[in-house]
Amino acid sequence: MKNVVKSVKGTRDFYPDEMARRTWLVEKLKSASEAFGYQRYEGPCLETIDLYAAKSGEELVKEQAFVFEDRGGDPITLRPELTPTLARMVANQQNELVFPLRWWAFGPFWRYERPQKGRTREFYQWNIDLIGSDAVQADAELLAVAANFLKLVGLKSEMVQVLVNDRRLMDRKLTEIGINPQTKPELLRMIDRIDKQPADVWEKNVTALGLDGVQIDAIKSLLSNTQLWKESEELSQLFEYVNALGVGEYIRYEPKIIRGLDYYTGLVFEAHDVKGEFRAILGGGHYANLVGDVGGQPLPGVGFAMGDVVIMLVLEAYGLLPSDLSYPGTVFVTVFSEEMLVESIRLATELRENGFHVILAEPDKLARQFKLADRLGVKFALVLGPDELANETIVGKDLRTFEQHSIPRKEIGSFFG
RNA sequence: GUGCCUGUAGCUCAAUGGCAGAGUGCUUCACUGUGGAUGAAGAUGUUGAGGGUUCGACCCCCUCCAGGCACCCCA
Numbered sequence: 001m002k003n004v005v006k007s008v009k010g011t012r013d014f015y016p017d018e019m020a021r022r023t024w025l026v027e028k029l030k031s032a033s034e035a036f037g038y039q040r041y042e043g044p045c046l047e048t049i050d051l052y053a054a055k056s057g058e059e060l061v062k063e064q065a066f067v068f069e070d071r072g073g074d075p076i077t078l079r080p081e082l083t084p085t086l087a088r089m090v091a092n093q094q095n096e097l098v099f100p101l102r103w104w105a106f107g108p109f110w111r112y113e114r115p116q117k118g119r120t121r122e123f124y125q126w127n128i129d130l131i132g133s134d135a136v137q138a139d140a141e142l143l144a145v146a147a148n149f150l151k152l153v154g155l156k157s158e159m160v161q162v163l164v165n166d167r168r169l170m171d172r173k174l175t176e177i178g179i180n181p182q183t184k185p186e187l188l189r190m191i192d193r194i195d196k197q198p199a200d201v202w203e204k205n206v207t208a209l210g211l212d213g214v215q216i217d218a219i220k221s222l223l224s225n226t227q228l229w230k231e232s233e234e235l236s237q238l239f240e241y242v243n244a245l246g247v248g249e250y251i252r253y254e255p256k257i258i259r260g261l262d263y264y265t266g267l268v269f270e271a272h273d274v275k276g277e278f279r280a281i282l283g284g285g286h287y288a289n290l291v292g293d294v295g296g297q298p299l300p301g302v303g304f305a306m307g308d309v310v311i312m313l314v315l316e317a318y319g320l321l322p323s324d325l326s327y328p329g330t331v332f333v334t335v336f337s338e339e340m341l342v343e344s345i346r347l348a349t350e351l352r353e354n355g356f357h358v359i360l361a362e363p364d365k366l367a368r369q370f371k372l373a374d375r376l377g378v379k380f381a382l383v384l385g386p387d388e389l390a391n392e393t394i395v396g397k398d399l400r401t402f403e404q405h406s407i408p409r410k411e412i413g414s415f416f417g
Numbered sequence: 418g419u420g421c422c423u424g425u426a427g428c429u430c431a432a433u434g435g436c437a438g439a440g441u442g443c444u445u446c447a448c449u450g451u452g453g454a455u456g457a458a459g460a461u462g463u464u465g466a467g468g469g470u471u472c473g474a475c476c477c478c479c480u481c482c483a484g485g486c487a488c489c490c491c492a
Contacts, residue, residue: 006482006483009482009484010484060490063489063490064490064491081491081492109492111490111491111492113489113490113491114418114419114484114489114490115483115484115485116484116486116487117484117485117486118492119490119491120492123492124492125492126492196487196488197488260491261491279491280491280492281492282492283491283492304492305491305492306492307491307492308492309492310492311492334450334451336450365448365449366450366451366452367448367450367451367452368452369451369452370451370452371451372452373452374452374453375452381451381452383450383451385450386450387450395450395451397452402451402452402453404451
């Protein structure tokens with residue numbers, strides 16, 4: 001490798017093939033969003049540090065945000081998440097917007113982390129929120145959007161599952177076990193990590209929080225109780241609704257799902273591949289107060305976020321990424337010889353005027369031109385040589401089937417129709 | 418931010434202190450109006466970067482860079 005200037009750590013180049021896959025992904029999540037009436041919005045990538053001030057105690061902003069000074073010396077943050085931006089946008093027009101809002105976005109985000117599989121420093125994220133409703137119905141709708149998206153990209157419920165829990169239920173159960181309120185937040189974080197730590201280490205850590213053996217056993221049985229949801233009226237309703245929404249097979253109760261973010265107050269959920277090979281595909285939940293921190297009237301809502309990295313890894317692992325995205329409808333016009341170049345230019349121009357995407361070759365051996373068309377991934381090629389010129393025909397070839405037809409020049413527009 | 422692993426041709430990987438290789442891909446030809454195959458020939462490297470040890474370093478040592486695993490965090 002020569003001394004090519006390096007790219008920034010944790011960033012990715014999207015060559016046309018990868019860009020085509022990202023565009024494909026956006027189309028899928030756009031479809032899933034719009035099927036439920038969600039509207040696209042976007043905020044700035046640059047924000048003041050003040051926007052995140054309310055959450056400045058959290059690691060996400062304090063440790064993981066890119067912060068730098070602009071030329072005037074003011075601190076600027078590359079957005080590490082969209083929720084504060086969304087909160088500001090909603091608060092700004094709180095009296096004019098029609099609630100409940102159904103909004104979605106897709107754009108770049110930055111977090112200063114150590115890159116590894118499924119985690120980069122610059123990534124794209126789909127955010128979708130329903131704001132202004134506390135109904136269980138709203139929670140069920142977001143789960144349905146997520147499940148429908150997974151279905152839309154070809155992921156079956158045997159491959160991926162959306163695991164759900166409710167923080168209110170967990171809070172109630174912890175109270176029953178006799179956990180005092182001060183210990184709960186830290187204990188919930190421990191529960192979130194129970195599968196990541198060796199059993200003895202986990203028990204030691206929980207004991208350090210002041211729990212006795214009886215309480216630890218109670219928590220363990222709590223976390224293995226997949227029927228616990230029956231003790232929650234909200235979750236019982238939720239499962240009824242997601243069944244009616246036709247996505248019941250994708251949604252499963254999992255008492256270990258807690259989520260790290262503090263602002264979730266009810267439903268919490270994560271989508272995972274069933275084999276557990278990858279990080280969470282998407283994650284979200286219900287929050288009681290979206291805009292209070294930025295100066296608006298408190299509003300509840302539910303939403304989730306999905307990064308582009310993990311979902312693409314999962315789709316690749318299951319062979320679900322489309323392979324023929326490079327030139328779906330493009331026609332390749334060969335140039336038989338220098339003498340025929342002008343005729344070929346005319347043909348290409350005529351096709352473009354009829355709405356086709358056309359790549360015009362340069363004069364060369366036909367074999368080389370066909371090889372080029374093949375390697376480009378084009379599906380159709382045209383040959384216009386002296387014989388065709390005399391007959392007023394064009395030879396059209398389907399590069400996938402190797403079928404070739406002579407077409408009257410006048411009917412060329414309908415050949416690919 | 419912490420610990421560990423890895424880095425050789427476009428890609429996947431050999432070579433373990435002694436002349437940098439294979440497969441695949443690429444280029445050309447067999448084929449002067451046709452890309453999947455076959456055969457033949459050919460090209461491709463600052464062995465991630467810099468320094469050190471050595472007669473001699475892909476190999477051993479140090480620093481840096483990158484990405485992978487586990488933490489942390491989370492999409």
